[in-house]
Amino acid sequence: MILGTALALAACSAPGGTAGTSTAASTGSATFAGGSPTCGTSPVTLSTYIETGFPLPKNLTDEFTKQYPNVTFKIREDQFAVITQNAPRVLVDDPPDLMRLPQVSGLVKDGLLLNLDPYAKAFGWDKWPASQLEQMRVDADGRRGDGPLYAMGLNFSMTGVFYNKDLAATFGMTEAPKTLADLDAALKKAKDAGITPIVQFNGGATGGLAFPLQGLMASYGDASAINSWIYQKSGATIDTPTNLQAAQHLQQWISSGYFASDVNSIDYATMMSRFIDGKSAFIFDGDWESGNLDQKMPGKVGFFLMPPAQAGGKFGAMSAPLTYGISAKAKHADCAAFFLNWVATNQQARTIDVQVGGSHPMGPADAFMPAVDKNTVTAQTLAAGAQIGADNGAMDFIANATGAIYAKSWTPNLQKLVAGQIDAKGLLTAVQADYKTQIGS
Amino acid sequence: MQKRSTTIRRHREDEAAARFTTDRRRRALRARRLRRGGLALALTAPAVLAYVVFVIRPIAMTVQYSFYKWDGITPSTWAGLSNYVAILHNPELSGSIVNAFTLILFFSFVPVALGLFTANAIRGFATSRLAVVARTVLFLPQIIPLVAAGIMWSWQLSTDGVVNQVFRLLGLGRLARPWLGDFGTALPAVGVIGAWVLFGLCMLLLLAGMTKIDPSLYEAARVDGAGPVREFFSITLPSLRQEVVVCLTVTIIAALASFDIVYIATQGGPGNRTLVPGLEIYYLAFFQRQVGSASALAVVLMLLVLAVVLPLQSLSREGKS
Missing domain, CATH: 3.40.190.10 (Periplasmic binding protein-like II)
Incomplete structure (x- = not known):
């Protein structure tokens, strides 16, 4: 009993010390x-x-x-x-x-x-x-x-669209799409040819549809505005007119059946194995897979940055x-x-x-x-990196805006978008609301 | 007269002597009891110490943390009851509690009902070797780690998994779906995994309970012309009252405090449809670094479990009296 009381008393000081008497290390600095x-x-x-x-x-x-x-x-x-x-x-x-x-x-x-x-x-x-x-x-x-x-x-690293060159040839796509309309046309041709256009991870705790979504945001809008939101600049919002266009575009891809039907149960490893097995034409992914793809499907993979909405527009990519x-x-x-x-x-x-x-x-x-x-696809991703540098189109990932925004907001809301439980507007409103709560706390 | 008084005195002296010896004996007894008690205390001390350090203290600390706003590293600030108020007002947190109660259906009622049915069937051929085989096979899921069970079932329930293959073989291809990724079926699918794991335990407990039922009861019932159904409801089920309560207690706790299976199979997806308090506590503490909110939800979860499980216990005591 005495011991228990002692332990209980010992546990009674505020966790981590009280605000006045900080025990955390003072911000360190280089010493050389x-x-x-x-x-x-x-x-x-x-x-x-x-x-x-x-x-x-x-x-x-x-x-x-x-x-x-x-x-x-x-x-x-x-x-x-x-x-x-x-x-x-x-x-x-x-x-x-x-x-x-x-x-x-x-x-x-x-x-x-x-x-x-x-x-x-x-x-x-x-x-x-x-x-x-x-x-x-x-x-x-x-x-x-x-x-x-x-x-x-x-x-x-940098993200964009990888495609299977052999499959693309079967539905008549011989070069990388130059505009969003070109990409829409290619996706439709793939679908009509009976090929799953896109396999993308979005199952469990992985909201992989954030990859195409952010690409589309950069196609319609300005990369720096998205960065402001990610960097928590005051007054920044994700719920902007151009981001809404992007989310609506994504929603249209979903309703057109361009994503694998079980997208809400696909994890990252499943996505990679299906793409490498030639079961889908496109994936939205990053250049950290370039070496892997060059090894597993040498000469068969192409890469392009998400094309701009208008011909001649600027490119943006998560980097x-x-x-x-x-x-x-x-x-x-x-x-x-x-x-x-x-x-x-x-x-x-x-x-x-x-x-x-x-x-x-x-x-x-x-x-x-x-x-x-x-x-090699490595050569293509490096070239794309130069393009992004020239267009000043590098963005951080929208999933990095706060510590929990990916697991607790993007992922469940993108899964709801796939299931048709919310629409594009609902997605952005919900994420913005969670963002504000998480920053406020 | 004098003689009489002498007798009385002697009597009194005897009494005093007697009292003296009883007192001494009593005192000796008490001392022995004390000595024994000291020994008992000394023997239980290590266990008590472990219990206080590893059970009581963490619970006390969780309760304490729940009144603070704390990220786990930097100094905390007093938050009063705000963490508890937030649970009531956050639909995501309250939704996870609703999900946990839905899981009771699959984690408790299904295994107990199936366990009763199976145990009763096995009792019918209890002496044959088949009973041993059946018992072993049905108990096997219980010894598989929950994580392994979760991984195995997430394969079986995937788009091209065994479950969908069977549906397609039977010409029911349009029923095939990614069970764990579908908003309508994800929670029941997780429930099925839990039912599969807990069924063996319930069956074994109930079967053990059945062996201690007096066979003459069944003979008497049969003489009175009772069929197997009547036998089950009039003799087997009432005699198993305590075992059923134990099964329900264990499985309801498993449902309300579920974590491993959900974490492996769905991580709470799709769209928070399978989010349970255990998982939410983990996300709050380790991703959102809100140790206070996580602790508050943990305390609420503990109270909920107690609120559901404690009334059940009185059910089993009534059965005894």
């Missing part, structure tokens, strides 16, 4: 003294927390150890969902020097990530195309898009860095920053980035690029 930070010459072990299932980070760390033998990596791997759940606790309890990060704004607000601005200055990251780093900047109010830099990419950050309590922050800079600037690292990762490396616009076979 003058010059460029390096890994030095004495042995260093970087504690690293990466996403499992992707070979890129390990290929990079292996190459780095080859070039700098005094640096080794102690690697812990988890699925992205696990990393998302555990990020704050890991950053506090077992601070890694390098860590794959989910959306950063919450982590920055809690003071868990190192401010990388001093490194950005020392290494000249601030001279790179600004759009590459925009998503990883967080201001004092926890809004992204502006302010100090809190993370860095290993590369940046996001493969985000890695440094804990505010990291022991070897300088070396971790040196590694991140090396990934973006070293020729060998950039080659690995393209060949293993399939995505565009970070870094200056005129930096070294490895040669890529023109017939």
Whole structure:
């Protein structure tokens, strides 16, 4: 009894300490003294927390150890969902020097990530195309898009439409659609030919229809307006006239039967296996699959960006860095920053980035690029990346606007749209309402 | 007179002596009891300690957290009852509770009804080897981890899964559908998985209960001309009152506190149609980082389970008296 009372009393202080006496770490800052930070010459072990299932980070760390033998990596791997759940606790309890990060704004607000601005200055990251780093900047109010830099990419990925060239030939599509009308026509031809036009994941907790939806938003409207919403700029709304046109277009694709009939029960792996088995003509996906598709269906896959509504219009695409950050309590922050800079600037690292990762490396616009076979889909996605850069059409993913907006709003509402329980307008109203509640709280 | 008084005195002395010995004996008894009690306390201490640390304390902390607004990391702020008010006003949270009650139909009533029927059938040939085989086969789902059961069933219920293949073989292709991805069938489909898992446990419990029913009761009934149906309703079912209550208790808790099966099979989709409180608590705590709201929902869920399960227990006691 006495013990129980003691325990109960011990548990009675407010969780996490009271607001006045913050126990959270004060926002950390880089510590190197003058010059460029390096890994030095004495042995260093970087504690690293990466996403499992992707070979890129390990290929990079292996190459780095080859070039700098005094640096080794102690690697812990988890699925992205696990990393998302555990990020704050890991950053506090077992601070890694390098860590794959989910959306950063919450982590920055809690003071868990190192401010990388001093490194950005020392290494000249601030001279790179600004759009590459925009998503990883967080201001004092926890809004992204502006302010100090809190993370860095290993590369940046991009989304668009992959198509099966063999199937496309059977219904007479020989080149990538130039306008949305062209794409509509191709989808209809596929449907008429008895081919499932699009297989897209949208089952369980995965609202994969957000991919075509955001593509359509960029076709009808302005990419920067969508970014404002994602970055939680004040007054931003997803419920705009052009976004409504986009959602209505998506709804029309659904009612025309362009998606596989069981779209609400397809998960990501099912989508990939059906596309690779030639069971559908199109998927909306990202260039992280380029390498995989080049291997599984060599020469058979084409890629194009979601075409604009009007001929000659601008292109937009979801594009996001493969985000890695440094804990505010990291022991070897300088070396971790040196590694991140090396990934973006070293020729060998950039080659690995393209060949293993399939995505565009970070870094200056005129930096070294490895040669890529023109017939591969990797070559096409890299070219599309250049197009997006020229049109300034890079957007973050609408699913990243808040920590829970994807699981708790986009996914259920897109599933309802498929089932005909809500319409395009209802989708946008519902998501905007959830967005406001989540930001307010 | 003197003699008499002597007798009385002696008597009194005897009494006093007697009282003295009883007192001593009583005191000795009490001491022994105390000593024994101390031993008993010492022996139960580890269990009590574990119970306090791992059961009472987490519950107390959950209750405490439910009155705060807290993201799990940074300092918390006092929220009073606002987390509880939010549960009442958020249709998503209250909807998850409705879903959980719907699941009782599949997790409890179906397994108990089927279990009664099957156990009664098996009792008919209880001595044969077939009964052992039937019992083992029907109990098997109980030993399969829930996660494995969830994965297996999500394959079977998928677009090209076994269930739809059977429908197509039977010429009922138009009934085939992605069961777990369809708004109308997702919750019942999840229910079927739960029924399949819990059926074996109910059957085994009920079968065990049937073996202790006095056979002479059945003989008497048969002499009175009762058929198998009458036998079941007049003898078997009333005798199994306690077992049925145990089955209902266990399965209702499984329904209201369900998590694993739903998490594996649908993650609450499509469109929150299979969202249950267990899953919602997980989403709130780990995705939305609202530890306060998650704790409040957990407390509500615990009270709901108690509110449903406690009245059931009195049902079983009435049966005894």
